[in-house]
Amino acid sequence: MVAGGLRGMSGNAVKMALMNAYNRFGERLCIVLEAALTVAKRNRVLKNGSPGDFDYKSLVEELNRRGYRYNPSQLLRILEREYGVLETTYHTESQHWYKFVDLEAVEEFINELRGLNSILEEPEIVALKVQIRSLGLKRWLDQLKKWSVKPRLTSADVRKFQEFAFRVLPKIVRILKRAEEFDEVMMAEIRILKEVLELAYIVSERIEEAIPTSKNIGNDIHQTIDVHTVSTSNLGNE
Known part of the structure; x- marks a missing residue:
C-alpha cells in the first residue's frame, strides 16, 4: 500500500508537536528519532531510490547497533497518527517505510535538546x-x-x-x-x-x-620473442 501525500506542517509546527511528544515520552523519543535520522540521512547520501526516509527494519537494526533492544512500532504509530510528524509512504507485509514531514525540523529539534546548534552552524x-x-x-x-x-x-x-x-x-x-x-x-x-x-x-x-606474477611476465616476454623469431624466419623463407 502506498500512502497519500504528506501533511502540510511548517517546521515550527513540527517542533512544537515533537516537544509535546518529548514531554510524554522523554529520552525514548530522542533515541528513536536519532536512529531514524541516521538511517534517513544514510539513504539520502546513497540516493538508493528508497520509497521513504527510513524503514522499520533498518531503524530496529540501527537501534540494536546502538545497544537498544526496543520495539519502536507503537511510538512510530503515535508519532504518525497523533502528532503528524511522520507519514507512511510504503507498507507491505514485509516492509514499512516512513517519511519525515520535515526532516530538517526534526534534526533541529533534536540538536536543540542536545545543545548542538553551534556545531550545526559550522x-x-x-x-x-x-x-x-x-x-x-x-x-x-x-x-x-x-x-x-x-x-x-x-x-x-x-x-x-x-x-x-x-x-x-x-x-x-x-x-x-x-x-x-x-x-x-x-x-x-x-x-x-x-x-x-x-x-x-x-x-x-x-x-x-x-x-x-613475475614468472608469468617472463613467459609472456619469451612468447613475444618466439613470435618475433618465427615471424623473422618466415620472412627470410619468403
Missing part, C-alpha cells in the same frame, strides 16, 4: 557534506561490492581500482578524519565513508591475484 560541516556528495559514493560502493565478489578481476578492473585507490581514496580518508570531529551530526556520512574503506581493503587483497 560552515565546515556544510563544506564536508558537499565534498562527500561530490565523491559519488553510491557509484563507488556498488563498484567495490561487485569487485569483492567477482570470481576473477580483469586487468581493466585492476587499472580502474588503482585509479580509485590513488585518486579517490586519499580524499575519502581526509574527509573522514575531518568528519569524525563532528561525529554527533555526521554519523551517517561517517558510516558510509568507513564502509567504502572496508570494501576497498577487501578488494585490495584480491588485486595480487589479478596482477600477473
Whole structure:
C-alpha cells in the first residue's frame, strides 16, 4: 500500500508537536528519532531510490547497533497518527517505510535538546557534506561490492581500482578524519565513508591475484620473442 501525500506542517509546527511528544515520552523519543535520522540521512547520501526516509527494519537494526533492544512500532504509530510528524509512504507485509514531514525540523529539534546548534552552524560541516556528495559514493560502493565478489578481476578492473585507490581514496580518508570531529551530526556520512574503506581493503587483497606474477611476465616476454623469431624466419623463407 502506498500512502497519500504528506501533511502540510511548517517546521515550527513540527517542533512544537515533537516537544509535546518529548514531554510524554522523554529520552525514548530522542533515541528513536536519532536512529531514524541516521538511517534517513544514510539513504539520502546513497540516493538508493528508497520509497521513504527510513524503514522499520533498518531503524530496529540501527537501534540494536546502538545497544537498544526496543520495539519502536507503537511510538512510530503515535508519532504518525497523533502528532503528524511522520507519514507512511510504503507498507507491505514485509516492509514499512516512513517519511519525515520535515526532516530538517526534526534534526533541529533534536540538536536543540542536545545543545548542538553551534556545531550545526559550522560552515565546515556544510563544506564536508558537499565534498562527500561530490565523491559519488553510491557509484563507488556498488563498484567495490561487485569487485569483492567477482570470481576473477580483469586487468581493466585492476587499472580502474588503482585509479580509485590513488585518486579517490586519499580524499575519502581526509574527509573522514575531518568528519569524525563532528561525529554527533555526521554519523551517517561517517558510516558510509568507513564502509567504502572496508570494501576497498577487501578488494585490495584480491588485486595480487589479478596482477600477473613475475614468472608469468617472463613467459609472456619469451612468447613475444618466439613470435618475433618465427615471424623473422618466415620472412627470410619468403
